[in-house]
Amino acid sequence: MAYNFTPFKKRLEEIEDWLRKEFLAVRTGKASPLLLDAVMVESYGTKVPIKHIATIMTEDAKTLRVTPWDRGQIKAIEGAIAAANLGISTAPDSDSVRVIFPDLSAERREALKKVIKEKLEEARISTRKEREVALSAISEQEKNKEISEDDKFRFKEELQKMIDESSVRLEEIAAKKTEEVSH
Numbered sequence: 001m002a003y004n005f006t007p008f009k010k011r012l013e014e015i016e017d018w019l020r021k022e023f024l025a026v027r028t029g030k031a032s033p034l035l036l037d038a039v040m041v042e043s044y045g046t047k048v049p050i051k052h053i054a055t056i057m058t059e060d061a062k063t064l065r066v067t068p069w070d071r072g073q074i075k076a077i078e079g080a081i082a083a084a085n086l087g088i089s090t091a092p093d094s095d096s097v098r099v100i101f102p103d104l105s106a107e108r109r110e111a112l113k114k115v116i117k118e119k120l121e122e123a124r125i126s127t128r129k130e131r132e133v134a135l136s137a138i139s140e141q142e143k144n145k146e147i148s149e150d151d152k153f154r155f156k157e158e159l160q161k162m163i164d165e166s167s168v169r170l171e172e173i174a175a176k177k178t179e180e181v182s183h
Contacts, residue, residue: 002147002151002155003134003137003138003141003147003151003155005134005158005159005162008130008133008134008159008162009162011130012127012130012162012163012166015123015126015127015130015166015170016123016166016169016170016173018123018126019119019120019123019170019173019174020173022119022122023116023119023173023174023177024037025037025038025086026112026115026116026119026177026181030061030062030101031058031059031060031061031062031063031064031099031101032058032064033051033056033057033058033064035086035088036050036051036056036064036066036081036099037049037050037051038084039080039081039084039086040080041053041073041076041077041080042076042080043073043076050066050077050080050081053068053069053070053073053077054066054067054068054069054073054077055067055069059098062100062101062102063098063099063100063101064098064099064101065096065097065098065099066081066096066097066098066099067095067096068096068097071094071095074092074095074096074097075092077097078090078092078097081097081099087102087108088100088101088102089102104181109181109182112181113178113181113182116174116177116178116181117174119174120170120171120173120174123170124167124170127163127166127167127170131159131163134159135156135159138152138155138156138159139152
């Protein structure tokens, strides 16, 4: 009987996707509507993502325009963006909110690089936890005589190979984001 690595591979993919999504919220100095995905706005007594109550368009390289479908939401949107502490400023007008992305200072770039490293480490920790779960399952199968000792070692080697490949991909994702922040 062979060990089923499918759930493990799926979890590794989920961890990589999580890291990519986390990095979308790391501002690089260019206006990106994706940065506002995490912003939640109080709308009629419920917190909803900003994209559910407004249109977000790129005006130029440093500016987004957020146009709510209900003009009464402008103040709530402006407040939610300010509360998100994304290092961006807002300028409301009669029917929308302009979101202005200032140039990144050297210290802000360093702070963002630190955030990138922290998120990468969180992904690594999740990967290690998944490896421990798989190792336990493999050892349990050997203990129950479902697989031989040779199979156990072969599965552990296969598992480690998958972990190494995933680590390389996580590093590449982080290096790409670090490069974006650096320029």
